[in-house]
Amino acid sequence: MTTLTQISNDTTPSGGDRPKPEWRKYFGFSHDHKVIGIQYLVTSFFFYLIGGALAAAVRTELATPASDFVSPELYNSLFTLHGTVMIFLWIVPSTAGFINYLVPLMIGARDMAFPRLNAIAFWMLPPSGLLLMSSFFVGPASAGWTSYPPLSTMGPVAGELIWILSVLLLGTSSILGAINFIVTIWKMRVPQMGWNDMPLFCWASLATGILALVSTPVLAGALILLSFDLVVGTSFFNPTGGGDPIVYQHMFWFYSHPAVYIMILPVFGMISDIIPVHSRKAIFGYRAIAYSSIAICFLGLIVWAHHMFTSGTPPWLRMFFMFATMVIAVPTGIKVFSWVATMWGGKIQLNSAMLFAMGFVSMFVIGGISGVMLAAVPFDIHVHDTYFVVAHFHYVLFGGSVFGLYSGMYHWFPKITGRMLNEKLGKIHFALNFIGFNLTFLPMHKLGLDGMNRRIAEYDPKYATINIICSIGTLLLAVSTVPFLINAVRSWFWGDRAPANPWNGLTLEWSVSSPPPVENFAVDPIPACHPYAYGKPPVSISAPQPEPVST
Amino acid sequence: MTTTTSTHLTTTTIATTEHQHPHPDHRILGLYMFLIAEGMIFVGLFVAYFTFRAVAPGMQGDLPKLELMLPGINTIILVSSSFVMNRGQSAIKKNDTKGLQFWFGLTALMGATFLVGQMYEYFHLEFGLKSSLFASTFYVLTGFHGLHVCFGLILTLGVLWRSRTPEHYSEHSHFGVEAAEIYWHFVDVIWILLFVILYLL
Numbered sequence: 001m002t003t004l005t006q007i008s009n010d011t012t013p014s015g016g017d018r019p020k021p022e023w024r025k026y027f028g029f030s031h032d033h034k035v036i037g038i039q040y041l042v043t044s045f046f047f048y049l050i051g052g053a054l055a056a057a058v059r060t061e062l063a064t065p066a067s068d069f070v071s072p073e074l075y076n077s078l079f080t081l082h083g084t085v086m087i088f089l090w091i092v093p094s095t096a097g098f099i100n101y102l103v104p105l106m107i108g109a110r111d112m113a114f115p116r117l118n119a120i121a122f123w124m125l126p127p128s129g130l131l132l133m134s135s136f137f138v139g140p141a142s143a144g145w146t147s148y149p150p151l152s153t154m155g156p157v158a159g160e161l162i163w164i165l166s167v168l169l170l171g172t173s174s175i176l177g178a179i180n181f182i183v184t185i186w187k188m189r190v191p192q193m194g195w196n197d198m199p200l201f202c203w204a205s206l207a208t209g210i211l212a213l214v215s216t217p218v219l220a221g222a223l224i225l226l227s228f229d230l231v232v233g234t235s236f237f238n239p240t241g242g243g244d245p246i247v248y249q250h251m252f253w254f255y256s257h258p259a260v261y262i263m264i265l266p267v268f269g270m271i272s273d274i275i276p277v278h279s280r281k282a283i284f285g286y287r288a289i290a291y292s293s294i295a296i297c298f299l300g301l302i303v304w305a306h307h308m309f310t311s312g313t314p315p316w317l318r319m320f321f322m323f324a325t326m327v328i329a330v331p332t333g334i335k336v337f338s339w340v341a342t343m344w345g346g347k348i349q350l351n352s353a354m355l356f357a358m359g360f361v362s363m364f365v366i367g368g369i370s371g372v373m374l375a376a377v378p379f380d381i382h383v384h385d386t387y388f389v390v391a392h393f394h395y396v397l398f399g400g401s402v403f404g405l406y407s408g409m410y411h412w413f414p415k416i417t418g419r420m421l422n423e424k425l426g427k428i429h430f431a432l433n434f435i436g437f438n439l440t441f442l443p444m445h446k447l448g449l450d451g452m453n454r455r456i457a458e459y460d461p462k463y464a465t466i467n468i469i470c471s472i473g474t475l476l477l478a479v480s481t482v483p484f485l486i487n488a489v490r491s492w493f494w495g496d497r498a499p500a501n502p503w504n505g506l507t508l509e510w511s512v513s514s515p516p517p518v519e520n521f522a523v524d525p526i527p528a529c530h531p532y533a534y535g536k537p538p539v540s541i542s543a544p545q546p547e548p549v550s551t
Numbered sequence: 552m553t554t555t556t557s558t559h560l561t562t563t564t565i566a567t568t569e570h571q572h573p574h575p576d577h578r579i580l581g582l583y584m585f586l587i588a589e590g591m592i593f594v595g596l597f598v599a600y601f602t603f604r605a606v607a608p609g610m611q612g613d614l615p616k617l618e619l620m621l622p623g624i625n626t627i628i629l630v631s632s633s634f635v636m637n638r639g640q641s642a643i644k645k646n647d648t649k650g651l652q653f654w655f656g657l658t659a660l661m662g663a664t665f666l667v668g669q670m671y672e673y674f675h676l677e678f679g680l681k682s683s684l685f686a687s688t689f690y691v692l693t694g695f696h697g698l699h700v701c702f703g704l705i706l707t708l709g710v711l712w713r714s715r716t717p718e719h720y721s722e723h724s725h726f727g728v729e730a731a732e733i734y735w736h737f738v739d740v741i742w743i744l745l746f747v748i749l750y751l752l
């Protein structure tokens with residue numbers, strides 16, 4: 001611990017153990033990856049609250065079978081913007097926030113490879129988010145976040161065009177971010193850190209970067225064609241003018257299936273780093289987890305048409321996509337087994353970070369299983385566009401991504417802010433979140449199997465009871481955010497000071513002070529041991545260890 | 552919380568002379584990454600075009616015949632401009648700023664000729680943007696590529712502008728020259744693909 005403070009004294013201008021909070025830099029064009037990381041995290045959480053409010057409005061409408069809370073048109077816009085905000089303005093940018101903040105620290109770099117590009121990528125986020133919100137003044141997009149033509153080209157033009165522009169901007173931001181992630185992880189590691197000495201979060205971030213780089217442009221291509229159809233009146237996707245709407249679906253899902261992995265892979269990485277720390281055990285199967293991220297990255301690019309089993313896709317093609325989709329369950333399953341094996345026999349500390357991590361694993365398994373069910377063509381045709389699908393992807397993206405993001409926040413909050421979060425509030429947050437989540441989404445499986453369609457404001461009264469349960473669950477979810485917000489704000493200003501390494505982690509970000517000094521490392525750090533050498537005898541302080549401890 | 556185990560994680564230090572090494576330059580690699588993304592937009596649009604030809608009702612049967620003379624000349628101009636531009640980079644590698652300016656100037660001229668040729672073609676085609684599905688794909692694909700030529704032209708002119716400052720580009724430091732050239736080659740390759748797909752196939 002002594003050497004650590006010595007390092008931080010080197011570069012902290014104020015000379016104290018915590019530099020004066022210069023809050024203004026968080027509203028400016030900072031090049032510091034840590035500032036940008038915090039900017040991403042705070043901005044995206046703000047949009048999470050907006051997306052949550054939209055969801056609450058949707059669930060309020062669905063509390064009764066009649067369309068009585070909002071008009072059906074507004075309802076369409078509400079779920080459209082809910083999906084768009086949650087995906088493009090919350091999960092994707094918040095994972096970008098974690099990658100920005102943690103990757104340079106984990107690989108011993110002083111910053112990302114392209115700091116200015118990094119700042120540009122972030123600053124595309126607030127304007128496009130505000131742009132999207134501003135569409136409420138002109139009648140927002142209402143064709144769902146998938147924006148399928150011809151539906152999307154028949155509604156209000158202004159709202160849809162704003163939606164397209166906003167998503168194009170966010171896509172560009174995500175591409176620029178991806179360039180930075182790939183080059184940083186590839187080229188900026190300290191020389192002593194080989195590929196197989198990287199923390200697993202870096203592997204996952206690399207896979208995320210590759211996916212975002214390759215798939216996002218295809219969505220941009222689709223949206224460019226769609227905007228021509230919308231504004232100029234061409235017929236790329238309009239069958240009456242000779243076009244083909246299915247082409248849009250292919251292009252859209254070529255991005256949007258990988259987008260699921262863009263949203264979940266970084267969280268896989270975070271969980272792979274969090275579970276060993278709080279289980280005090282080496283990660284089980286380091287290479288299996290690392291390489292399965294890369295496998296998911298490539299397999300994820302060839303499964304998109306499983307979203308189109310009911311779009312007239314020819315049977316032979318459906319067979320291919322069915323099998324390819326089921327194959328993805330293998331690398332994903334490898335990860336789940338590795339996490340469970342890591343916890344098995346470990347000294348598990350049931351703090352908030354670990355609770356959310358375990359919540360993540362269990363909820364994600366449910367989402368994964370319903371995913372394999374949906375991959376089967378006959379079953380998918382039966383439940384396509386029902387609440388079963390809604391339940392499935394919320395188990396993946398809420399029970400999965402959001403639980404994982406919360407876990408990451410509890411785990412790295414002390415590093416980022418220099419303050420500890422309150423454990424009691426954290427546990428209340430977890431309990432409310434876990435119960436609220438399952439109350440909202442577990443019953444939806446049944447709704448879907450019974451045939452309730454999604455994206456419709458009115459429904460048959462026979463579904464009323466289950467819908468009320470779902471809406472109560474949403475209320476709990478909304479309430480669960482309150483202890484977290486109180487905790488985060490209170491702890492950030494008045495929480496207990498965090499030591500450099502509160503969890504006794506072995507990855508490099510814990511070797512610097514909390515919060516880290518401006519330049520991260522006064523001298524290039526040499527990792528003293530493999531990042532997951534937990535439970536091994538302590539490594540001597542001064543001697544460099546060129547050979548990493550193998551798992 | 553922090554007990555003895557925290558000594559696990561102590562980073563050893565290497566020579567302090569490392570302290571102020573400059574931020575390493577990976578801009579060329581970053582540019583290649585960016586071009587992968589750019590390339591994927593075109594891949595997406597090309598695949599969309601082929602799918603339209605295969606299945607879309609509006610693109611079955613005979614497609615409009617395209618005049619090959621002008622776009623053929625345009626292709627020759629754009630392809631040879633890539634070689635011309637390369638002479639510029641060779642020049643700066645010998646610290647020859649005058650040579651750089653000459654060859655880059657010529658490249659800019661050839662790029663501008665290409666754009667003028669494309670404009671001329673647009674105004675003399677018998678179909679407009681909304682005439683048919685083929686017409687729409689033709690204009691959007693060539694137009695999107697034309698935008699990239701414009702951007703490449705701006706980069707080239709930017710290099711010319713900066714090269715007026717003596718010593719701005721030198722044998723060892725000429726990222727701008729290299730970047731403009733890589734981008735130009737990219738635009739060139741895309742055009743060759745586009746020409747084959749739209750005009751010849």
Ligand SMILES: [Cu+2]
Nearest residue numbers: 257304306307
């Ligand atoms: Cu999918």
